[in-house]
Amino acid sequence: MQHAVFPGGERIEFRQGPIPRAADGEVLVRVSYTALCGSDNRLWRGGATYTPGHEIFGTVDQPGHARHGERVCIYIVVHCGRCSTCRSGLTQSCSEISELIGWNRDGGFADFVAVPECCLLAVPDEIDDRLAPLLLDTIGTSAHAVRRVAALLPPSAAGRVLVTGAGPVGLGTLIALKDAGYGRIEVNDPSSERMAVVPSFGGVTLDRNDAERFSLIFECSGAHAARNAAIRTVSPGGAIVLVGENSSPWTIEEDPTFRRKDFYLIRSFYFPTAEHGENIRLLQRQKGCLETLIDLETGPANLASHYSEFAAARYLKPLFNPRGRPDVVDNL
Numbered sequence: 001m002q003h004a005v006f007p008g009g010e011r012i013e014f015r016q017g018p019i020p021r022a023a024d025g026e027v028l029v030r031v032s033y034t035a036l037c038g039s040d041n042r043l044w045r046g047g048a049t050y051t052p053g054h055e056i057f058g059t060v061d062q063p064g065h066a067r068h069g070e071r072v073c074i075y076i077v078v079h080c081g082r083c084s085t086c087r088s089g090l091t092q093s094c095s096e097i098s099e100l101i102g103w104n105r106d107g108g109f110a111d112f113v114a115v116p117e118c119c120l121l122a123v124p125d126e127i128d129d130r131l132a133p134l135l136l137d138t139i140g141t142s143a144h145a146v147r148r149v150a151a152l153l154p155p156s157a158a159g160r161v162l163v164t165g166a167g168p169v170g171l172g173t174l175i176a177l178k179d180a181g182y183g184r185i186e187v188n189d190p191s192s193e194r195m196a197v198v199p200s201f202g203g204v205t206l207d208r209n210d211a212e213r214f215s216l217i218f219e220c221s222g223a224h225a226a227r228n229a230a231i232r233t234v235s236p237g238g239a240i241v242l243v244g245e246n247s248s249p250w251t252i253e254e255d256p257t258f259r260r261k262d263f264y265l266i267r268s269f270y271f272p273t274a275e276h277g278e279n280i281r282l283l284q285r286q287k288g289c290l291e292t293l294i295d296l297e298t299g300p301a302n303l304a305s306h307y308s309e310f311a312a313a314r315y316l317k318p319l320f321n322p323r324g325r326p327d328v329v330d331n332l
């Protein structure tokens with residue numbers, strides 16, 4: 001089969017290799033689509049030991065197995081299901097296993113991937129193949145962040161709401177907030193191309209001259225400047241949710257703006273497996289909006305060049321199809 005290699009230096013190559021063998025407790029999945037994700041940029045630049053790709057949708061290809069033929073999304077976090085963290089429902093933070101598909105074991109930029117059975121999330125037939133990968137990072141991560149906060153600041157109690165970062169997770173958060181009943185949602189992103197699509201997802205462009213405060217800020221960019229701005233502009237009693245990620249150290253300056261107010265600072269990571277059903281219903285309700293996020297389908301012949309364009313914010317949420325034709329359909 002073919003699988004991608006990220007040697008570093010912003011290069012992607014495809015190599016032939018054997019179809020992986022499913023170990024005990026694992027199944028083989030034939031990959032239909034793996035969505036590109038900004039978090040892969042680190043592997044694209046610095047190189048990866050394993051095959052990247054972690055927003056995977058495919059079909060179980062394990063004859064004789066009870067789940068053979070099932071349409072599935074792959075939950076990125078390998079988890080034990082038995083530790084106290086898993087039993088509390090937070091499967092994304094399992095205390096026993098620290099393995100992420102596409103990071104420290106092979107992922108979905110390949111024809112096939114072997115995955116533990118615990119990572120199979122069933123996808124009903126009504127969900128279109130191309131929308132299915134959005135059930136992971138785009139909906140799963142975003143909707144989980146919104147659910148975490150809705151208990152503290154429900155729509156009726158929330159004042160101004162701001163989303164910083166208008167990439168797939170920021171737009172996913174905007175969609176999940178609208179779906180949860182939050183009214184006016186302001187969005188900010190330094191890229192004018194990204195801001196141009198915000199109104200079509202129901203968001204309002206932030207007036208940067210407006211010095212008002214926000215009771216709820218979802219920081220989806222991971223940029224330190226955006227995090228620091230959130231600390232300055234969150235109103236007393238409000239909440240900041242850190243959804244975006246950044247692997248370089250972040251220092252909080254404990255000045256009066258930070259010290260002299262009550263506010264929640266919440267980190268939200270991925271989502272518990274138990275939320276998959278709610279995520280499917282959200283996808284069904286917001287299907288029209290989510291479809292417009294997928295703006296490119298690419299294959300092995302074009303992944304390297306399309307990845308460069310994706311990293312330059314030319315596309316929102318491209319899909320990799322391992323059997324994709326070289327004549328790629330742009331802006332589907």
Ligand SMILES: [Zn+2]
Pocket residue numbers: 036037038039054055137
């Ligand atoms: Zn991702």
Ligand SMILES: [Zn+2]
Pocket residue numbers: 079080081082083084085086087094095096097
């Ligand atoms: Zn566990």
